[in-house]
Amino acid sequence: xxxxxxxxxxxxxxxxxxxxxxxxxxxxxxxxxxxxxxxxxxxxxxxxxxxxxxxxxxxxxxxxxxxxxxxxxxxxxxxxxxxxxxxxxxxxxxxxxxxxxxxxxxxxxxxxxxxxxxxxxxxxxxxxxxxxxxxxxxxxxxxxxxxxxxxxxxxxxxxxxxxxxxxxxxxxxxxxxxxxxxxxxxxxxxxxxxxxxxxxxxxxxxxxxxxxxxxxxxxxxxxxxxxxxxxxxxxxxxxxxxxxxxxxxxxxxxxxxxxxxxxxxxxxxxxxxxxxxxxxxxxxxxxxxxxxxxxxxxxxxxxxxxxxxxxxxxxxxxxxxxxxxxxxxxxxxxxxxxxxxxxxxxxxxxxxxxxxxxxxxxxxxxxxxxxxxxxxxxxxxxxxxxxxxxxxxxxxxxxxxxxxxxxxxxxxxxxxxxxxxxxxxxxxxxxxxxxxxxxxxxxxxxxxxxxxxxxxxxxxxx
Amino acid sequence: xxxxxxxxxxxxxxxxxxxxxxxxxxxxxxxxxxxxxxxxxxxxxxxxxxxxxxxxxxxxxxxxxxxxxxxxxxxxxxxxxxxxxxxxxxxxxxxxxxxxxxxxxxxxxxxxxxxxxxxxxxxxxxxxxxxxxxxxxxxxxxxxxxxxxxxxxxxxxxxxxxxxxxxxxxxxxxxxxx
Numbered sequence: 275x276x277x278x279x280x281x282x283x284x285x286x287x288x289x290x291x292x293x294x295x296x297x298x299x300x301x302x303x304x305x306x307x308x309x310x311x312x313x314x315x316x317x318x319x320x321x322x323x324x325x326x327x328x329x330x331x332x333x334x335x336x337x338x339x340x341x342x343x344x345x346x347x348x349x350x351x352x353x354x355x356x357x358x359x360x361x362x363x364x365x366x367x368x369x370x371x372x373x374x375x376x377x378x379x380x381x382x383x384x385x386x387x388x389x390x391x392x393x394x395x396x397x398x399x400x401x402x403x404x405x406x407x408x409x410x411x412x413x414x415x416x417x418x419x420x421x422x423x424x425x426x427x428x429x430x431x432x433x434x435x436x437x438x439x440x441x442x443x444x445x446x447x448x449x450x451x452x453x454x455x456x457x458x459x460x461x462x463x464x465x466x467x468x469x470x471x472x473x474x475x476x477x478x479x480x481x482x483x484x485x486x487x488x489x490x491x492x493x494x495x496x497x498x499x500x501x502x503x504x505x506x507x508x509x510x511x512x513x514x515x516x517x518x519x520x521x522x523x524x525x526x527x528x529x530x531x532x533x534x535x536x537x538x539x540x541x542x543x544x545x546x547x548x549x550x551x552x553x554x555x556x557x558x559x560x561x562x563x564x565x566x567x568x569x570x571x572x573x574x575x576x577x578x579x580x581x582x583x584x585x586x587x588x589x590x591x592x593x594x595x596x597x598x599x600x601x602x603x604x605x606x607x608x609x610x611x612x613x614x615x616x617x618x619x620x621x622x623x624x625x626x627x628x629x630x631x632x633x634x635x636x637x638x639x640x641x642x643x644x645x646x647x648x649x650x651x652x653x654x655x656x657x658x659x660x661x662x663x664x665x666x667x668x669x670x671x672x673x674x675x676x677x678x679x680x681x682x683x684x685x686x687x688x689x690x691x692x693x694x695x696x697x698x699x700x701x702x703x704x705x706x707x708x709x710x711x712x713x714x715x716x717x718x719x720x721x722x723x724x725x726x727x728x729x730x731x732x733x734x735x736x
Numbered sequence: 737x738x739x740x741x742x743x744x745x746x747x748x749x750x751x752x753x754x755x756x757x758x759x760x761x762x763x764x765x766x767x768x769x770x771x772x773x774x775x776x777x778x779x780x781x782x783x784x785x786x787x788x789x790x791x792x793x794x795x796x797x798x799x800x801x802x803x804x805x806x807x808x809x810x811x812x813x814x815x816x817x818x819x820x821x822x823x824x825x826x827x828x829x830x831x832x833x834x835x836x837x838x839x840x841x842x843x844x845x846x847x848x849x850x851x852x853x854x855x856x857x858x859x860x861x862x863x864x865x866x867x868x869x870x871x872x873x874x875x876x877x878x879x880x881x882x883x884x885x886x887x888x889x890x891x892x893x894x895x896x897x898x899x900x901x902x903x904x905x906x907x908x909x910x911x912x913x914x
Contacts, residue, residue: 292772292876292877293877296772417811425816426815428818429834430812430825431820435837438842439837439841442841442842445845445849446844446849449849449852460869461875463867463875464867464872464874464876465872477864479867480856480861480862481862481864481867483867483869483874483875484770484771484868484869484874484875485868485869486768486769486770486779486784487787488861489773489775490774490779490786490787491787491789491858492855493774494789495789495852495855497790498789499848499852502793503848505844506841509841513837516837713772713774716773716877717773717774717775
């Protein structure tokens with residue numbers, strides 16, 4: 275067993291035995307769903323269905339039903355795509371990067387954060403698929419020979435890199451998540467009494483038994499997948515940023531984009547993890563596993579990444595002035611003082627100013643305040659993507675193409691639909707899947723459980 | 737002399753590890769251990785060899801890299817070279833920087849999926865198979881050691897197991913596969 279310093283705060287509160295951990299994790303699955311769960315699911319499903327309606331209308335009519343126009347040809351679609359894919363990044367960061375750094379506090383949150391990643395990437399994919407205009411021809415994005423001769427896809431284009439990056443990211447995250455779930459499904463299978471759930475979890479647990487050889491391979495697979503996912507997650511948002519950075523549009527053509535996008539992605543992703551977990555820990559009574567310490571750690575990451583984002587915003591402003599290129603200068607002047615100044619102001623307030631309050635320990639350990647802040651950050655990060663895309667495109671090189679952008683009912687509908695889809699999937703996940711990696715938690719209860727830590731402390735004192 | 741299979745149940749990892757060490761030092765081999773979570777130090781104690789799966793992943797990764805290189809060379813340089821934005825595709829090395837992202841993604845894709853498939857097949861974790869643990873409690877809070885031995889050694893082994901803290905000892909004819 276691994277001993278841990280006694281000044282480290284316990285990660286599992288109360289006196290938990292292995293069996294009690296199983297009980298606590300399985301409770302939402304074996305118990306009856308609450309009224310709130312049904313209400314939330316209904317609300318989320320209505321939003322989802324509304325989104326499907328708007329999506330069907332878009333496909334049937336064409337993307338003329340969106341607010342995008344000749345100048346502003348990327349608008350809500352790409353804003354939402356970048357926003358969702360950014361949110362996904364926290365899941366991989368928690369499960370892969372924190373695994374490599376041997377951060378035990380990840381174990382209570384990695385499962386739901388990875389689920390969030392997968393659902394968020396699915397939402398992002400909807401916008402990529404739709405924004406091509408003729409989604410039934412989206413297989414053209416793949417390197418297939420076409421009927422006109424062997425004209426291939428353009429491997430020099432970041433848009434194609436994106437196809438490869440996002441599909442790799444999605445499928446690898448899914449495999450990582452599922453492999454981690456297998457031992458936990460087996461635990462549910464072995465205690466299931468109802469024939470249907472026995473059958474379902476038998477199927478899902480693929481016969482896992484926890485033999486020593488299998489655990490040894492399992493741990494190696496987790497470690498190597500974490501090692502592969504870590505550069506992968508950085509590459510994905512770097513490549514997303516190159517969709518902009520390799521263009522010649524002033525305001526986009528900057529080398530700072532990849533690190534700036536990655537920091538922003540982690541920032542917004544952690545905010546979304548907080549939004550979800552703060553509700554989940556209460557509804558499913560997981561307060562002993564997702565503790566104030568976990569929330570504090572995540573808030574610290576919010577300050578760090580929020581500050582990186584802040585420095586990036588200021589660097590952009592400085593470099594645009596220092597470059598002496600008047601187009602660059604105008605792009606940023608226009609963002610801050612042009613027709614969309616309010617979006618810029620919202621972005622600056624939500625992303626740069628507000629996370630700094632987490633320097634106060636009182637605030638970063640306050641659940642209600644953290645919940646509000648997590649939503650503020652996500653609004654801010656949505657505006658960041660909006661500011662990068664819309665105000666830039668509405669004032670490009672030729673003033674005669676200058677154009678305002680207004681979202682339509684359909685734009686709003688599809689976005690609401692993706693939020694509905696995200697929450698529908700997440701609610702179903704919390705009901706039928708083990709929301710905490712219980713096998714991992716059981717391996718740290720002796721080193722990081724409250725009862726065991728206190729015992730060890732007493733032992734030392736005597 | 738007939739062979740017997742001993743199932744020893746422990747309720748924690750320390751007695752399990754201690755017992756594994758005692759048995760091994762007495763020259764008794766342990767067939768397998770089933771546990772609710774990976775017990776660190778157990779592999780060495782019961783003599784599980786280090787897995788090769790990471791090396792497989794490396795080979796899959798190299799395969800992915802080679803396939804991506806071949807694909808991009810064939811499509812962009814060999815089969816239909818096009819001049820895109822004043823950047824002609826004359827030779828692979830000239831376009832190389834633009835090919836790095838997809839080379840990387842393809843490496844990761846093949847390494848991750850190849851390794852996952854190898855893992856599931858090597859452990860024979862496929863939908864529809866029976867649970868591999870003989871006792872359902874081993875995914876919750878119990879640890880089970882499986883020893884295959886001759887009938888004459890049985891009482892000796894059982895007393896060693898009891899001394900090190902096994903809470904339950906059964907004999908069984910459960911069929912194992914690794």
